[in-house]
Amino acid sequence: MDAIRNPFAPGAGTPPPELAGRDDLRTSIQVALERARIGRPAKSAMLVGLRGVGKTVLLDRIRGDAEAAGIHTVRIEAPEGRSLPALLAPQLRQALLRLSQVAAARDLAVRGLRALAGFASKLKVTFGDIEVGMDYAPEPGLADNGDLEHDLQALFEQVGLAAKAAGTALAVFIDELQYVEEAQLAALITAMHRTEQRQLPVVLVGAGLPQLRGRLGNAKSYAERLFDFPTIGPLAPQAARRAIEKPLADEGVRIAPEALEQILAVTQGYAYFLQQWGSHTWRAASVSPITADDVATASTTAVAALDESFFRVRFDRLTPKEKKYLRAMAEIGPGPHRSGDIAACYGAIVTSLAPVRSALITKGMVWSPNHGDTAFTVPMFDEFMKRTMPGDAWR
Template sequence: MDAVSNPYSPGAGTKPPELAGRDDIRKRVSVCIERLKRGRHDKSILMVGLRGVGKTVLLDQMRQDAEAAGAHTVRIEAPEDRSLPAILAPQLRIALLRLSRIEKAKDHAINALRALAGFVGALKVNFGDIEVGIDAEALPGLADNGDLESDLGALLAEAGTAAQKAETALVIFIDEMQYIEETQFGALISALHLCSQKGLPISLIGAGLPQLLARAGNAKSYAERLFDFPMIGALDSNAAARAITKPAQDEGVVYDDQAVAKIVQHTHGYPYFLQEWGKHSWDTAQESPITSADVDNATQTALAALDESFFRVRLDRLTPSEKKYLRAMAALGPGPHRSGDIADQLGTKVQSVAPTRSSLISKGMIWSPNHGDTAFTVPLFDEFMIRIMPKN
């Protein structure tokens, strides 16, 4: 098969050729944004799911959908080592400059830029990583108290007013939200709550690992009333099959039914893994149709590619004790597992490994579906740990 024509695209946040099985959530977000544009309230949306389910791809597609519908957007990713004000301020500046070009929103957008100037100036003391030039003079008393919660609320209220005057919506898209520090997350929730109370067309569409739901609740008790938390999971068998077969059909190539069934079985329907198996099955096959034997041959190369990239990049961030903890988890299967069972597997007490567990949660490697339970955030990581560390 021609490698140049291979339609599959495994990669971090790379859009697959067929975004199968996600129409409902895209529609939900589109309705939310359209309601805001018409002056009607709707909840913000925080998507939660494991690694490899396509949250980043969805977030970017939703942003494209929003902009195509006339909304103004901000897109940021929350890294582990930067503050929310530092990553939000530069992108919000760009959105406000665009709003300032709309005549009926111009004055309000300029006011929002002046609020942003005050916001940045006041918070530089506490958040030294803020680096942004503002083309406006700060207005004393506007978003410049030096308190993140009150200043962010004032800032977003000004931005929301500008969007309202422009008869549009301002939508903030944030990826990897589980890395936002709790007090900063609380300030963001409080600011959005204020905008909702004022009836302003500003919303947050976010994505993060499953622990995001608990983090939101810890940050502000009313978060569940402000957000919907749709779970983004593996694709069902029909959608997974479509994600594999449709891109090939577009290139004039077909799969036999058994080949498709094997790919769905190996990948468990996770979108990233579907792209890996599709890519390697295509490269392995000599001609159409792609057969079950082709998939068998591709499985080893697909696993090797995952081990050296998708899985390895996460393993290399871990300490020896953290790797040992995950290997003990893996010995018990995909999970979730009781913390006591993992400790027993390690031959120690729960209290002794509690710091290791907390560190792995902070690094986004595991999460707690229920009190005392522990699960991997990366699908199939248990199988990888057994391959990479055959002996516990």
């Protein structure tokens, strides 16, 4: 096989050659955006799922769909340690500058830029990381109270009014939303609630780990009525097959049925793992059709690559206590697990491990599907923990 022609794309947010199994969701969000554009009620969406299911890829593809339809978009990623106002302000400035080029929206877009100037200048005292260009002087009394919840609401209203005047909509895409602090999430929810009440064409499409749903609900009790929460999970078998078969067929390569089933079994349909196994299987094969022996050979290198990148980068962020907690989870299986069972395996009482569990949730390593349950946010991480901390020495 020609290594240069390898069609598969394992990477962080790297678009796969075939985005299979996500058409219905893309269509539903396209409908919401078009409804917003014409002033009809439209629910924003929060894409939730484990690591490696393709949330970032899907978020970017939906954004591409929106831009192709003439919807204005902004996109941010919410890393740990950055404030939401600091991330939003430069992107909203760019959106308002673009809207100001539309004659019908110019005055409202300029007023939005004045609101942004007041927003940034007053909130910089609270959020020192805000850095944004000032194109116009602030308008006194507009988004300048110094209170995030009130000011973000006023700012989003101005952006929505400008988008409405321009005959378009603004779609705000935010990845890794689970890292945003609760008070800032509450302000974002309030701002979106206000734009919905005023039927302004602003739609939020967020993505995050499964705990995002609970964090939004804690921030504002009405969040679950304001947003749809589509779960992004492993691909269904038919879609997973297509994700492997079509890129191969496009290169004139076939795969034996038993080889394909082997890939589906080992990857469990997770989008990132499908790309890893596809890529390594291509490298392992010498001729078409690809055989089960090729997949078996590729599995060794694929697991090693995952261990040194996808898994290792998360493992290296952990403290010794956190590693031991996850190793105890792995010892009793993929999960989810009751806190008491983990504590028994760890060799400690439940209450003493509460801070460790809380830190792991904050780092996005585990989540709680139900009260008292704990599950990995990274598929197959239990197997990795056993490989990297073998035997009983971890106890």
